[in-house]
Amino acid sequence: MKRWMGKFKALMLFTFLAILLAGCGKENLTSLNPKGYGADITLDLILYITFIMIGVFVVVMVIYTIVLIRYREKKGQENEIPVQVEGNTKLEIVWTVIPIILVIIILVPTIYFTFDLADTSEASSSINIDVTGNQYWWHFEYQDEEVATSQDLYIPTGEKVYLNMISSDVIHSFWVPSISGKMDVNPENVNTMFIEAYEEGVYWGKCAELCGPSHSLMDFKVIAVSPEEYEQWITDMQNVDPEEVPDDAVAQEGQDLFQNNCMGCHALGSAPSGVGPNLTNFGDRTHFVGYLEPTKENLVKWITDPESIKPGNLMTGTYDVTEEEADKIAEYLMQLQPSEITPESAGGLID
Amino acid sequence: MSTTTQKRSLGTVIWDYMTTVDHKKVGVLYLLFGGIFFLMAGLQALIIRTQLMTPENDFVSAGLYNELITMHGTNMLFLAAMPLFFGLMNYVMPLQIGARDLAFPFLNGLGVWLFIFGGLLMNSSWFFGGAPDAGWTNYAPLSVQSPGHGINFYVLGLQLAGAGTIMTGINFIATIVLMRGPGMTYMRMPLFTWTTLVTSILILFAFPAFTIALFLMQFDRMFDSAFFDIALGGNSVIWQHLFWIMGHPEVYILVLPAFGIFSEVIPTFSKKRLFGYTAMVFATFLIAFLGFMVWAHHMFTVGLGPVANALFAIGTMAIAVPTGIKIFNWLLTMWGGSIKITTPMLYALGFIPSFTIGGMTGVMLGSTVADYQFHDTYFVVAHFHYVIIGGSVFGILAAVHYWWPLMFNRMLSEKLGKLEFWLFFSGFHLTFFIQHFLGLMGMPRRYWVFLENQELDLGNLISTLGSYLMGLAVIVLLINVVTSYFKGPAPRDPWDGRSLEWSVPNPTPYYNFKYTPLTRGLDPLWIEKMEGDGKIKPAEPLHDIHMPHGSILPFLISLGFTIASFGFIYQLDGPHGRILIYIGMAFAIGCMIVRSLKDDYGYNIPKEELEKEDD
Numbered sequence: 001m002k003r004w005m006g007k008f009k010a011l012m013l014f015t016f017l018a019i020l021l022a023g024c025g026k027e028n029l030t031s032l033n034p035k036g037y038g039a040d041i042t043l044d045l046i047l048y049i050t051f052i053m054i055g056v057f058v059v060v061m062v063i064y065t066i067v068l069i070r071y072r073e074k075k076g077q078e079n080e081i082p083v084q085v086e087g088n089t090k091l092e093i094v095w096t097v098i099p100i101i102l103v104i105i106i107l108v109p110t111i112y113f114t115f116d117l118a119d120t121s122e123a124s125s126s127i128n129i130d131v132t133g134n135q136y137w138w139h140f141e142y143q144d145e146e147v148a149t150s151q152d153l154y155i156p157t158g159e160k161v162y163l164n165m166i167s168s169d170v171i172h173s174f175w176v177p178s179i180s181g182k183m184d185v186n187p188e189n190v191n192t193m194f195i196e197a198y199e200e201g202v203y204w205g206k207c208a209e210l211c212g213p214s215h216s217l218m219d220f221k222v223i224a225v226s227p228e229e230y231e232q233w234i235t236d237m238q239n240v241d242p243e244e245v246p247d248d249a250v251a252q253e254g255q256d257l258f259q260n261n262c263m264g265c266h267a268l269g270s271a272p273s274g275v276g277p278n279l280t281n282f283g284d285r286t287h288f289v290g291y292l293e294p295t296k297e298n299l300v301k302w303i304t305d306p307e308s309i310k311p312g313n314l315m316t317g318t319y320d321v322t323e324e325e326a327d328k329i330a331e332y333l334m335q336l337q338p339s340e341i342t343p344e345s346a347g348g349l350i351d
Numbered sequence: 352m353s354t355t356t357q358k359r360s361l362g363t364v365i366w367d368y369m370t371t372v373d374h375k376k377v378g379v380l381y382l383l384f385g386g387i388f389f390l391m392a393g394l395q396a397l398i399i400r401t402q403l404m405t406p407e408n409d410f411v412s413a414g415l416y417n418e419l420i421t422m423h424g425t426n427m428l429f430l431a432a433m434p435l436f437f438g439l440m441n442y443v444m445p446l447q448i449g450a451r452d453l454a455f456p457f458l459n460g461l462g463v464w465l466f467i468f469g470g471l472l473m474n475s476s477w478f479f480g481g482a483p484d485a486g487w488t489n490y491a492p493l494s495v496q497s498p499g500h501g502i503n504f505y506v507l508g509l510q511l512a513g514a515g516t517i518m519t520g521i522n523f524i525a526t527i528v529l530m531r532g533p534g535m536t537y538m539r540m541p542l543f544t545w546t547t548l549v550t551s552i553l554i555l556f557a558f559p560a561f562t563i564a565l566f567l568m569q570f571d572r573m574f575d576s577a578f579f580d581i582a583l584g585g586n587s588v589i590w591q592h593l594f595w596i597m598g599h600p601e602v603y604i605l606v607l608p609a610f611g612i613f614s615e616v617i618p619t620f621s622k623k624r625l626f627g628y629t630a631m632v633f634a635t636f637l638i639a640f641l642g643f644m645v646w647a648h649h650m651f652t653v654g655l656g657p658v659a660n661a662l663f664a665i666g667t668m669a670i671a672v673p674t675g676i677k678i679f680n681w682l683l684t685m686w687g688g689s690i691k692i693t694t695p696m697l698y699a700l701g702f703i704p705s706f707t708i709g710g711m712t713g714v715m716l717g718s719t720v721a722d723y724q725f726h727d728t729y730f731v732v733a734h735f736h737y738v739i740i741g742g743s744v745f746g747i748l749a750a751v752h753y754w755w756p757l758m759f760n761r762m763l764s765e766k767l768g769k770l771e772f773w774l775f776f777s778g779f780h781l782t783f784f785i786q787h788f789l790g791l792m793g794m795p796r797r798y799w800v801f802l803e804n805q806e807l808d809l810g811n812l813i814s815t816l817g818s819y820l821m822g823l824a825v826i827v828l829l830i831n832v833v834t835s836y837f838k839g840p841a842p843r844d845p846w847d848g849r850s851l852e853w854s855v856p857n858p859t860p861y862y863n864f865k866y867t868p869l870t871r872g873l874d875p876l877w878i879e880k881m882e883g884d885g886k887i888k889p890a891e892p893l894h895d896i897h898m899p900h901g902s903i904l905p906f907l908i909s910l911g912f913t914i915a916s917f918g919f920i921y922q923l924d925g926p927h928g929r930i931l932i933y934i935g936m937a938f939a940i941g942c943m944i945v946r947s948l949k950d951d952y953g954y955n956i957p958k959e960e961l962e963k964e965d966d
Contacts (some may be wrong), residue, residue, distance in 0.1 A: 004626045025792030026806040031725035032791050038723070046721045046791075053711040056675075063682045068700070071621070073689040081881070082688045087627040091683070092676070099675040103668045103714075111661045112719040117720060118657035170493040171587065172729060173652060177793040182725020184652045186588065188581045204805075208652075208727040208795040210486045211493060213413035216798035229581060283371050291802055311413040351804065 015045055027350050029204040031177035036203075037160070037196040038180030041113050049106055056102070064072035104207040117181075120192050129153070131165040133172030133185035135211055136218040136310055137277050143231055146270045147237040150277035152285055152343065153205070153222045156230035160194040173208035176222050182208045196222035200346045202286055213312035218289040223346045236339035241351065246335050254332030261319045262329070269338075276315065283337035286349050298332040368421075368887070370901035372456035375859055377463045379758065381438030384429050384467050391474065395419050400782070400818040403811050406803040416799040417484040422474070424487030425505065428601065429512055430470040435747045436608040437466075437519055440547045442468060442758050444523065446852035446859070447541045449532025449868040451896065452803035454525035457946070458518050460905035465515030468909040472916055473508025473662050479920075486797060489600070490833065491579035491590040491722055494572050501921050506559050506569045507916040511909070513558055513565070520554035523547055532851075533890035534870035541850045541874075542625060543762040545632055546611030549639045553600045553607075556643065560757050561597035564590060572925060588653060595646035603642040605739060607635060609746025612675060613699045617681050620696040621688030624874055627680040632830065634673035634680075641670045651722045660719045667717030674710050678703065693846070694768030698749035701776045705741030709734060712787065727797075730790030738782045748775070748828070756841035760858040767831040771824045778820025785810045854887045855966045862896045865961055886966070893962065895955040902951075904942050911939025 021032040034040040039223075132139040141148045143164075155161045165174055167187040175182035176195065183193040197203070205216035225233065246252055258266075265276035285294055289309055292298040301311050305325035307316045321329065343349065359367075368376055399419050402410045411419065445452060453459045476482045483505035485494035490607060494502050527548045531540070540548075568590070570576040576584035579590055618625045644666040651660050671701070681703060690696070712734040716722050725731055748771075755763045789810045794801055801807045844853040851868055854876050866889030872878050879885055915935025922928030 021791075029793040029805055030791065031793065042720055042724045045713065045718060048726065049718055049721065053714065057704075057707060057711060060678060061704065062702060063679075063686070067682060067685045068690070071685060071688050072692050073691045077529070077689060080689060082621070084624045085626060085683075085687065086624065086682070087630065091679075092627055092630050095679040096672060096676055099672045106714065106718060107665060107668060110664055110720055113720040114664065115660050117723070118660075127628075170496065171490060175795065177791075177919045178726065181720070182652050182726060183723070184654060186654065188586055188588065189654065190464045193555050204793065206793065206795050210417070210490070210797045213417060213484075213799070216413075216800050219802070224662055233875075307821075315692055 018043070021047075023321050026204075028178050028201055032267060034178060035198055035201060036176075037198070038117060038194075039178055040118070040198070042181050045109060045113060048109065048129045052102055052106060056099075057134070060284030067085055096300045104211070117193075117289075120162065120194065122160060123192065123194070126159065126194075127156070129155075129161060129163050131163045131174060131185065133165065133167040133169075133174070133207070133211075134277075135169050136207070136214040136313060138142075138174075138205075138218075138220045139278060142234065145234050145238065146268050147234055148267070148272070148278045149237070150278055151287075151290060152281070153220065153221050154230060154233050154341070155195065155197060155199055155222060155224050156227040157197050157224045158227065160196045162192060162194045165191045165193070170211050171209045172211050172218070174205070175208040176203050176205040178203050179224075181221060184209055195222070197222065200224050200226060202343050202346050202349050214310040217310050218290055219287065219288070221286050221343070221349075223286075223343050226348045227344050229341045233339050233341035236341065237280065238270070240269050242271070246332060248331075249334045250328055251335050254328035254330070257321065257325050257329050258332055261321055265315075265318065278335060281336060281338055282333045283335055284339065284342040286343045294334075296327075296334060300326045300332065303329060356618065357423055367901075369906050370460075370903045371454075372460045372899050372901055372905075373861060374456070374459060375758070375861070376452045377459050378438045378440075378442030380463050381434045382758075383436030383438075383440055384470065385438055388426050388470055388474070389431035389435065390825070392423050392431050393822065395423040395426070397818055397822050399423060400815040402799070404815040405802065405812070406808055406818070406920070407533070407800050409800075413763065414481075414484065417486075417797070418482040420797055421483045421486055421489075421501075421505070422477075424491060425473065425483070425509070427739075428468075428487065429474070429509060429962070430959065432468075432743050433516065433746065434466055434470075436550075436743075437463075437516075439612070439747070439750050440543075440550075440608065441519075443754055443852050444544050444547045445507030445526060445530070446757075446855060446863060447544045447850050447869065448527065448530065448535050449851055449864060450526060450530040451863045451881035452899070453522050453532055454792060455522050456899045457902060457905065458522050460902065461908060462515040462519035464521065464905045465518070466512045468913040469508045469510070469512030469515065472511060474915055475505050475913070476504035476508075476584040479504070481630060488594055489568070489590075490594075491568070491571075491587040492581065494568065495587075496592075497581050500923070502568070503572060503920045503923070506565050506572070507589075507919060510562065510565045511912055511916065515560055515909075515950070516554055517558050517562075520558070523551040526588060527551075532864075532868050532870060534875075536870075538629070539870055539873045539875070541611075542614030542628075542631055542635075543608070543611035546607040546614075547634055549635050550604050550607050551648055553604050553639050553642065557597045557600035558605070559869045560593050564593035564597070567593075569919070573919060575642050584633075588650075590641050591650055591653065592646070595649045596643075597648065598942045599646040600639075600642045602735075602738065603639055606742040606746075607638065609702075610635065612746045612750045612753070613702055615850065616695045616699045616753055617684050618874070619753075619849055620691045620693055620699075621685045622691075622847070623684055623688035624849075624877070625680070626683040627676075628873060630676055631680055631905070634676045637673040638670060641673070645670065645717075648717055651719050652726045657719075665709050666718045671710060671714050671717075678707060678710075693752075694763070694765055694772060695749040695753035695846075697769060697772045697776075698745045701772065702741060702745040702749070705737060705776075705779070707735030708784075709741050712737060728780075729786040729794045729796055732796045733783045733790065734785035736779075736786075738777060740783070742777055748772075748962055751828075753846065754852075755835070756857070757844050757859065760840045761835040761838055762841045762845060763831050763835050767827055767834075771827040771831065774820050776824075778817045778824060780816025781820060782814050783817070785813050789814070837955055844876075847880075849874040853888065854879075860964065862956060862961075863899060865964060865966060866893060876891060893958050893959050896961065897953055897955055899953045900951050902946075903908035904946050908939050908942045908946075910935075911935045911942060914938065944948065 024032045032285045034043050130141040140153050165185045167185045172185040173182045180195045203222040205220040267274045267278045481499050481501045567578040577585045579585045579587045587716040617679040648667045841855050869888040869890040915932050918928050918931030
């Protein structure tokens with residue numbers, strides 16, 4: 001089936017359309033420049049249907065234009081009465097049958113790939129990651145490896161990674177446009193989908209189901225690294241000592257403050273999902289809070305006044321720290337860089 | 352705008368409308384309040400677009416933004432588009448089939464007042480602590496957990512308006528089945544009447560599902576039940592099913608009447624009968640039937656599994672076939688005709704390419720796999736605005752210009768009308784075409800802000816500028832409406848019409864037809880123009896005409912339910928709310944008892960009086 005689509009792709013206009021669209025939008029965010037299996041198939045299908053649809057549109061518009069040019073009422077014709085035609089059975093059969101054929105042509109690959117993308121038979125022999133959607137952040141737990149992290153999802157390139165997704169509160173939707181289509185993250189059942197990134201990169205992820213005031217700020221990233229780098233990252237993450245004391249004095253104070261004020265909700269290491277995000281590799285995050293530049297200034301602002309950064313978040317008002325203390329906590333958190341594998345290993349964010 | 356020529360005080364006019372059971376005045380009420388809600392929802396849309404003009408804008412706050420999108424959607428679909436169609440149907444459909452009123456005039460009054468009070472109730476939420484904020488789809492559990500009273504206003508407001516909608520739907524069905532004039536067989540009915548019938552059938556089957564969903568939501572929010580509470584064994588996906596079992600037919604409820612309108616406008620201004628009338632009727636039925644089979648295509652990403660997804664994809668795409676039949680039939684109606692470009696015809700001509708695009712993106716969305724990318728992005732936003740604006744709103748605007756002389760005895764200015772069309776048409780495409788690409792470029796819908804440096808800036812700016820053009824077009828329409836009032840009365844049958852509604856004198860007499868009209872075929876007025884003297888033949892000699900009395904009870908019953916609704920909402924804050932429930936319910940039920948026990952046989956207009964009137 002895939003090969004057959006490939007042949008179709010060879011059609012000039014089709015290729016032209018694909019190249020034209022690939023320039024649309026930000027690389028690693030747009031679905032028009034696919035970097036993974038799901039997005040690739042989907043774009044092929046989208047272009048295939050678009051191609052047929054443009055054909056239909058052209059036919060409609062040709063008739064429409066002819067009608068408008070030829071059959072406008074002309075001066076002096078105001079009192080002429082056109083022939084009152086009831087219909088034309090042959091014509092009507094033609095424009096019933098042709099759409100039916102077109103619909104079937106569209107349905108065949110649609111149904112094939114619907115089943116293809118829902119196939120989870122290889123899940124048990126692949127990497128499985130438990131994804132939990134929360135207002136307004138994402139938690140990722142690597143089942144077999146006993147590794148946990150939040151917001152930045154590390155995956156190896158070139159293989160299918162299975163995501164078992166559930167929500168802890170309301171419905172979210174997991175969407176990484178340049179790698180794959182989306183799937184809802186429901187609170188009542190685990191939805192499984194797989195993603196496969198073709199090449200290394202930091203890919204933008206978005207929540208696609210209205211989940212509250214900060215729905216539009218629930219960004220996350222998928223960081224696709226080479227399989228070797230992925231292994232390295234897993235090992236580094238497994239070897240994290242959450243109690244490890246940082247070297248400089250400010251960060252040490254920050255650690256104390258963090259343990260006294262924040263550990264009720266946040267977790268370090270492979271501890272199970274808490275109320276708040278797992279911060280094991282916080283210092284490596286591509287963004288803070290999902291969308292802010294990873295600077296200390298932003299982090300302090302987030303700690304001291306979360307409501308202004310993510311309206312409706314659950315952190316506001318649960319602790320009491322001064323700006324000075326927040327500064328120390330930030331210093332500590334930014335030093336949490338347990339692995340040599342960082343977003344930079346995947347080429348970093350494209351700006 | 353009144354049907355009598357003598358001057359009357361404003362108070363009398365208002366009282367007249369509050370107590371009316373006349374289908375024409377009820378129609379005007381629907382148009383008036385539908386229009387008000389349309390303007391409000393349009394204003395909300397402009398605020399939304401202004402917020403999205405630049406990246407990371409803070410024109411409105413995140414919470415307010417969610418309230419705005421919810422109210423925009425809910426107002427537009429339930430309180431603007433649908434009532435505007437109801438207004439047109441109410442006024443025109445009985446005239447098209449040669450009836451003197453709807454089958455149940457009192458029920459008609461009750462329907463319109465329930466809609467008005469329901470709409471006002473929901474919109475009053477702005478003044479009582481905040482509007483609903485979970486989107487017009489109101490998905491659980493977000494809606495169940497939403498703090499404040501916003502969602503409670505959504506639930507009760509739509510419950511009241513929905514009750515009115517179901518009543519009016521039943522009323523239309525009964526009228527069309529039972530009250531067609533002599534000779535008006537089913538297959539001679541104008542297409543607008545046909546689509547009114549099919550739309551009403553859709554309402555009758557679709558809305559009860561929503562009524563149930565709203566009750567479940569009300570119980571969950573007010574009486575601690577757990578239909579949607581997962582922790583207690585509930586299921587939130589049930590809401591989505593119930594919502595879309597109503598929500599998808601709702602799309603056809605909104606677009607079929609527009610199809611009907613264009614099937615009137617295009618033949619009239621092409622001077623040619625509708626091409627393939629029989630096929631058009633059956634295509635309407637087929638669309639309606641299939642419309643019930645496809646609700647889960649709104650839920651492809653929910654995780655229903657590939658079998659369900661594939662089946663719903665097949666159903667969805669099947670709808671393209673009857674819709675295509677309609678498009679080609681309209682084109683062939685114009686083919687060989689003598690096309691006169693008037694404002695209503697311009698809207699019909701604008702509708703064909705716009706709706707074709709909307710239909711094609713519909714097929715694209717129906718392809719399950721492609722939908723994994725499209726779903727809940729601006730692609731979907733673009734698609735449904737192409738269908739709802741390119742279909743329904745163009746239809747409403749065409750109809751307003753087309754039937755305005757019939758309804759208000761004034762002509763709208765063609766010059767202003769054409770200006771309005773071009774502003775609206777270009778603004779519409781500017782706003783929404785680019786959104787297809789925004790969606791594919793990674794912009795999900797219902798986003799309060801989009802981030803800087805994601806190459807979404809230009810598209811959003813263009814979209815916002817387009818929306819302002821549409822706003823301008825609506826202002827032109829309002830100027831047109833206001834200035835038309837000061838012009839002289841409209842001529843009778845100004846468009847050289849084909850169906851019965853154009854055979855009545857201007858302004859429409861309150862009894863509609865002096866003689867019961869005889870229909871001799873499809874396009875009865877056209878037949879008389881071609882083969883007779885251009886006048887509809889009376890089916891029987893002049894009789895006394897039996898008319899219903901007006902009544903204030905529909906208004907009072909609706910008022911009672913509204914008071915009770917406030918009680919239901921405020922009993923959450925303390926026992927004093929319960930008093931309001933008792934008062935409101937007692938009042939409403941009391942009015943119903945009065946209505947049931949009091950005999951009202953109506954009155955007769957004597958034959959002698961009718962003889963004095965024009966034909």
